[in-house]
Amino acid sequence: MSGSGERPLRADAARNRARLLEVATEVFTTRGVGVPTEEIARTAGVGVGTLFRHFPTKEALLEAVMVRRLEATAAEVAQLAAEAGPAEAFFGCFRLLVEQSVGKSEFTEALAAAGVDVHASLRERTEEIRDRLDGLLAAAQEAGAVRRELGLPEFLALLAGTGRAVEQLGTDPAARERVFAVVFDGLRPR
Numbered sequence: 793m794s795g796s797g798e799r800p801l802r803a804d805a806a807r808n809r810a811r812l813l814e815v816a817t818e819v820f821t822t823r824g825v826g827v828p829t830e831e832i833a834r835t836a837g838v839g840v841g842t843l844f845r846h847f848p849t850k851e852a853l854l855e856a857v858m859v860r861r862l863e864a865t866a867a868e869v870a871q872l873a874a875e876a877g878p879a880e881a882f883f884g885c886f887r888l889l890v891e892q893s894v895g896k897s898e899f900t901e902a903l904a905a906a907g908v909d910v911h912a913s914l915r916e917r918t919e920e921i922r923d924r925l926d927g928l929l930a931a932a933q934e935a936g937a938v939r940r941e942l943g944l945p946e947f948l949a950l951l952a953g954t955g956r957a958v959e960q961l962g963t964d965p966a967a968r969e970r971v972f973a974v975v976f977d978g979l980r981p982r
Contacts, residue, residue, distance in 0.1 A: 825902045862917035879937030893955035
């Protein structure tokens, strides 16, 4: 087989992998991590063998989905930071990260139960987001939009806590907005 004969296979394999990740991200995020891999493959329009060639275990698929979610979140945070003023970027990123965190604990727990070191596999993207948040916090504080005594560790703790609170509220958008209003009010200087 010639080198040009292999390229369509590679392109096809790349499309299959991308489609599997897209479907798995949607299904795991909306229906939970308990959805069988066979259903992911069927929904993506590929055989289960194709899924397992790209992701040898369900845990490998979950890990890839988490990395993909973090990459998308990092890109959204970077875009907000570049396009918005300091206050809008800070509060927009806070909201984005809380909303993106919904369901994340289920992913993390499933991977940890399978013996995957989640923090090691996500370290690079997590550090990228953390560095960006540190800059957003400093810019918002400099602009007078956020209390000066708030440090990055407290900011990250508030993100985690607000994420858990929003997760507990389920799909009640009015309750979510009340939580954001209270937290944002507490973040603003007096």
